[in-house]
Amino acid sequence: MPKLKPATQRARREHILDAAEFCFARAGFHRTTMQDICKEASISPGALYVYFNSKEDLIAGLAERDRSEFAERFAEVSAAPDFMEALSKLGDHYFREEPAHRRIMCLEIGVESTRNPRVGEIYRAVDRFVEESFEKLFARLAAEGRIHPDLDIPTLTKVFSMIGDGLFMRRALDPNFDTDKLVPAAMSVIGRLLNAGAPAPQQTIEKKDRQ
Template structure:
């Protein structure tokens, strides 16, 4: 039998992950069998096991796919000048545009991480990476004088994550919820948490700084990440 081209292999792998995603979201991790996923993907068990040897492997593949997508979307937040606007777009994607079954699956994986050691390791590793991404971003903004939170940066990042987790969970359990005003309210709260410095004040601070010395951050020393 001829070997499949890498592009064909990648497409089949994605197709299997799509099927697993639907099955896990619909029936839960424990009630879903490998046979269920084969039926959803319309493939034989042999074809499935070429790519994934267990349901845990499938979860790992799904989590990695989501992590890669998040990293790409987060880059727009980290590189943009209007980070609150970029955060709004990020929130709109995950709370509104993302398919319902994907949000349900995220909650299912989070719950399974409390019962399954391997799933827990996978979930917590990605969760740490996401949290670290925001912590690094907030530290950068503080160093640039664009935010001046009263709390230290690690605590700010943790509170921010908890706000996001709460919104996400509420969206899953109440799928008909109108998220637009809630996202706007959450961003207002995040703005106060970060204590965003108006752009004109940031620019004025930069102009007044000595040319051979970087403009001092308005962030208290205790808020800088170590």
């Protein structure tokens, strides 16, 4: 049998991950079998096991794909001259544009992470990566005088993550979630939390002293 080209191998791997996403979202991690994923992907078990040996391996693949995608989008936010505008676009992607089954799948993996040690390690590694990315960004923006939060940066990042997690969960679970109203409202709250573009307290005091 001729060896597949790397591009073909990557495409097949992505196709299997897409199938796993649908299956995990539809039936849950425990009820989904490897055979279900084979059926969804229209491949044989032998073809599946070339790329993934278990459902945990599939979750690791999904997590790495999500991490890589986030890193790419985050790089645009980090480099943007208007941070809040770029952050709003990022929010639109994850809370408005991303398909519903991906949100449900992420929740399913999150719940499984509380029971399965290996899934827990994978899930928390991605969570740490996202949180650390924002913490470093917030620290840089504060040093540049582009944000002036009242909270210290680690606490600010935790609160920011809690808002994002809450939005993500509500968007996945609430069929009446009003994206057009609630996502901009959440961004407004985040803007106030960051105090983006406002003068630093010391700058305000100095200005008053000169008057």
